[in-house]
Amino acid sequence: MNSGVVGYGVYVPRFRIKRDEYVKAWGSFNARGVDEKAVAGLDEDVVTMTVESSFGALKRAGINARQLNGMFFGSTSAPYAEKLSSSTIVASLDGPSEIFLADFGFSTKAGTAALLSCLDFVSSGRGDLGLVGVSDMPQAMPIDSLEHGLGVGSASFVIGKNDVMANVEGAHSSSLEIIGERYRRQGKRFLNDSGIGAYTEQAFNQALTISVTGLLKNLGLKAEEFAYAIFQQFDGRTAYDTGRKLGFKESQISPSMTVTKIGDSGSASPLIGLCAVLDIARAGDRILVASYGSGCGSDAISLVATDHLVEGRSKAPIVESYLAQKEYIDYLTYLKFKRMLGEL
């Protein structure tokens, strides 16, 4: 591809709940490897979070929102079932009224789908600069152990052709029909899953094996040629298990595993992981990103960091600074913040 990442930004809300709060409330905490997770404030949603992460991406890109030709938004938690979220984001950034908008959803693969679509948009010459904004705050019933790991977060990217921080050298995707794994019917608020971890892991493994091995084959690369490997993170273990099967070592995976501190941020999780890696990568480092969306499918993307990354990353806050700024809340406050005790 002749387009790449020219800016990136991240946002994690201020509030956190520790796993101990769940243990006190329910007797156990069922999100493996998650120590604590981020919680959105009462006045936050995926639109407000995307605006925050987009400011960081625009700063690192050194551009004004008026220069954007496209905005690609991804989330499974958009505030409206019908009404663009991207238009609110563009308006809040004081962006242009002549711009292509595309809102993605329906699975946790929405983030990489938005990213790849924007890369294609710029590569094809339809636009010079595109913004990708991905935020998520998945919800499940508190009594359902699926709820334990659900967190929140946002990542944004500016895509362009000049002063690229990370070039995209290829992408490969997969599709498999898997039913009754992670799903939410139209009009419903809460997620469901099979409750069978092995079923989810098998689907995850198969979808990622096809996308990742296909990408490596197309590019003529081996797993050890990647400095970092970033996977969809719905808990703190599955990414390691699948990564190992695909030939990646724990040391390639662990720098991106923000799930341990923010929980499952849905469609944003692999892209927040990418931001965490872009915070530390050196020029020439090769980076794999592989998403998973239930149903199911996977997108695998290979990027290579450049000198511009090292020069530009200090222009906006890094992931670590968001992880460090936090205020703990208890489980009852958590339920109020999630409007689980009713709404007026």
Added chain:
Amino acid sequence: MAYISIPTYWKSLPQRYSLIGSRCKSCGTINFPPRDICVGCGKKAEYETIQLKGRGKIYSYTIISAGGAPPEFSEQERLGGSFGIAVIELEEGPKIVAQMTDCKPSELGIDMKVEAVLRRLYEDDDVIRYGIKFRPIRA
């Protein structure tokens, strides 16, 4: 209830979403929200639009507690507790009233440095009303 209809709210979206104000071409005063008559020179002048940076300090503040919130903010008060309302003196000069967020009322103080963020203000007519709040700039 301080009901604001959708068309009225819609007309003010640039100022509510992204702090778009106006600079008087006659005297240079920055007006926020934009006005017909400039607060600086009192004339019905020509203006150019300007986006305010959204940084400033608390000029004054008060705290809204149980029973004190207007109906559209009562859910917020019930679920999140007391919250601060501040008069913010922006770097560019204008003073505006806004809610404080991501902080406890006890943290607020005169001259506290703050920055603007887009947040959900409330819902009305089944429509989400987004707008600017301010949060402390924490070093």
